[in-house]
Amino acid sequence: MNKKILLYFALMVFGLYVMPNTVSLFAGQHTFYSGMGVSCEKCHSDILSQVEHSGDVYVKHRAAAGNYNYTTYLSLGGISYNATSITDYNNIVWNWNTSQRKWQNSSNPAEMVNVSLDKNGNGQIDSGEICMLCHNATLFGASTHTGTTVRVCDDDRCHGNLVYANNSPQILGSSSNITAAGYNLSQPNAHQAFYLQASNMPSSFGISETFGRMPGNVNGSFISRGFWTCEGCHTDTSVNITILPAPAYNHSVSSPEKKRYLP
Numbered sequence: 001m002n003k004k005i006l007l008y009f010a011l012m013v014f015g016l017y018v019m020p021n022t023v024s025l026f027a028g029q030h031t032f033y034s035g036m037g038v039s040c041e042k043c044h045s046d047i048l049s050q051v052e053h054s055g056d057v058y059v060k061h062r063a064a065a066g067n068y069n070y071t072t073y074l075s076l077g078g079i080s081y082n083a084t085s086i087t088d089y090n091n092i093v094w095n096w097n098t099s100q101r102k103w104q105n106s107s108n109p110a111e112m113v114n115v116s117l118d119k120n121g122n123g124q125i126d127s128g129e130i131c132m133l134c135h136n137a138t139l140f141g142a143s144t145h146t147g148t149t150v151r152v153c154d155d156d157r158c159h160g161n162l163v164y165a166n167n168s169p170q171i172l173g174s175s176s177n178i179t180a181a182g183y184n185l186s187q188p189n190a191h192q193a194f195y196l197q198a199s200n201m202p203s204s205f206g207i208s209e210t211f212g213r214m215p216g217n218v219n220g221s222f223i224s225r226g227f228w229t230c231e232g233c234h235t236d237t238s239v240n241i242t243i244l245p246a247p248a249y250n251h252s253v254s255s256p257e258k259k260r261y262l263p
């Protein structure tokens with residue numbers, strides 16, 4: 001083999017290696033309105049492995065993705081739920097039809113749904129199937145048909161946000177740690193400042209309406225960066241923090257202002 005051929009191979013290998021980044025320069029928008037026929041992991045295998053290695057966060061979201069009562073509830077725009085009925089934003093009640101094994105529209109009995117993210121029907125959520133829990137437009141009643149949907153931790157319909165806009169008042173209870181994590185974080189506590197600061201910055205992800213309502217974690221026309229705070233504690237993402245030493249205690253003042261650990 002002469003040098004030219006070797007160089008050719010080297011370039012080819014290098015080319016393959018950098019291609020995903022090149023492709024990403026040109027893409028940026030693709031839509032999976034339902035997306036069920038697309039294998040996300042084909043192109044995003046790196047993300048799949050990140051998701052799979054996120055420990056407890058993965059386990060919990062995998063369970064949520066595999067619960068078709070929950071996924072149907074999300075896709076219908078549910079505001080209240082029990083084992084036999086779902087009430088949606090329009091106050092339509094969907095009852096569980098035991099023989100059909102589907103949720104049936106009580107005001108239009110011909111309409112029955114059961115939204116499952118288990119694309120290959122093997123009874124569990126595997127490989128790319130979990131992506132749909134957070135990136136499927138229809139599941140969140142997103143009005144957009146263009147661009148990929150990104151929904152983040154402090155979405156109204158997931159873990160709440162500082163505005164507590166309460167677009168889904170019936171599902172967001174401020175006493176629930178799970179659906180009001182964002183709201184609770186926005187209240188006075190040691191980590192409040194991080195969340196408020198991040199929430200006041202736009203991320204690179206465009207916002208889309210959910211069932212005709214603007215989510216509370218909006219910043220202009222983007223999703224806010226509030227979710228970075230959640231990632232700071234709940235993922236292995238490294239965070240750069242500069243901890244400033246407390247100002248020296250001034251012994252000459254008898255009643256100095258208390259600075260740390262606000263109420």
Ligand code: HEC
Nearest residue numbers: 023024027028032035038039040042043131135148150205
């Ligand atoms: C054919 C390859 C391919 C497939 C299949 C694919 N993607 Fe992508 N995806 C891309 C590329 C390329 C980008 C652009 C990356 C960038 O801009 O950095 C992208 C971007 C994204 C983004 C970021 C969008 C944004 O607003 O920045 C998300 C989220 C996403 N994809 C999710 C998915 C999901 C979920 C699936 C499965 C339904 C999927 N992708 C399937 C290639 C693919």
Ligand code: HEC
Nearest residue numbers: 040041044047048051061128130131133134150151152153
């Ligand atoms: C638990 C919810 C959740 C799941 C599950 C999930 N994602 Fe994401 N995804 C997010 C969030 C939140 C972001 C924004 C992260 C950030 O910017 O720090 C995101 C961002 C992305 C991006 C854009 C990354 C970038 O650099 O702009 C892509 C691509 C993506 N996800 C693909 C996937 C794929 C493929 C899967 C399935 C293997 C998946 N996601 C599963 C929540 C999720």
Ligand code: HEC
Nearest residue numbers: 153154159177178181182185191227229230231232233234
């Ligand atoms: C300062 C670190 C920190 C930040 C920031 C943080 N969390 Fe947590 N989170 C924790 C800890 C620690 C626990 C476990 C609490 C316990 O076991 O009592 C937890 C628990 C949870 C739980 C489980 C609650 C339950 O009752 O089982 C959820 C859901 C959650 N966090 C979501 C979020 C979301 C969403 C955000 C961002 C809006 C966030 N967290 C931000 C540290 C954090």
